[in-house]
Amino acid sequence: MTATIQQQKDIQELLSTITNSLRAFSLKLTGNMNDAEDLYQDTALRIMTNAEKYNPGTNFKAWAVTIMRNIFINNYRKKVRRNLIIDQTPNNYYINSGNKTVVNDGESEVTFNELQELVDRLPDDFRVPFLMAYQGYKYDEIAEQLGSPLGTIKSRIFFARKKLQKMYEEAMRERMVASVAS
Template structure:
């Protein structure tokens, strides 16, 4: 398909993309941004479109993946950034009184607990912690989704067991 035909197909499907984007974002401006990102990616990767396949489906797939990647990026950014309104006052006191030596020991304990996990538990747990969904982990590791859920559950239990000294410490400090 030449560039002119490709662009014509792209413009023809723009309204359908806008409707589809709104279902994801529930906001017109965000939907327009998503459509724009999708169209730019489609033009950038136009050579990857296989002529004779479903063009609209190809565009929808690009949009869905763009939305999911943007959502993951937003979640990671929000989890890293906090404002003072989101942190309880008790957390300020604990953070101010703790020294970096205590934090270093805590991190060492966490790393030791993680290193004690068998790879079949650690790998799915880390993927889940990074924001991957159960089905994505199952596909990547080529194991059933139930096995992924079980391994993540087991990893959590083992980590709780190996780090239980901190649960007692933090629950005692909250008083």
């Protein structure tokens, strides 16, 4: 079934009223302006090509956001599948490959103490549950010990990880600037 010209015009008009919301949502999903713009364009195209599937009088924004979310999820799943590489190399190769040494300069890049400093800079509400999870406690055990709801503990650990990622990236950027300057 193909949409009539009037349906196409109606959909274009509705789409123009929610463009800013869709762009903001796409940025929230992707966290990147270029990917967000691609997601918005894919969504707009899908909306226009499926205009006949929209039921007039229903919530157009919800319909459009659902389409965007589904496109994002499908793209994410494709990306994960593409990056999934199964190593079928026999382990004997590595054992019998001679006396080749592999240089690991990870220790010189970031020391454990530097990472510990980043963790120590987290607010107590985030640091304590994060460290307990790091030590192997289960979420429900952490919630019970701290007297907090399970959902609160999960979100605090999640946000602690996100904050640590940002702090780590900033520290690496500062390190790169310092190494370039010297």
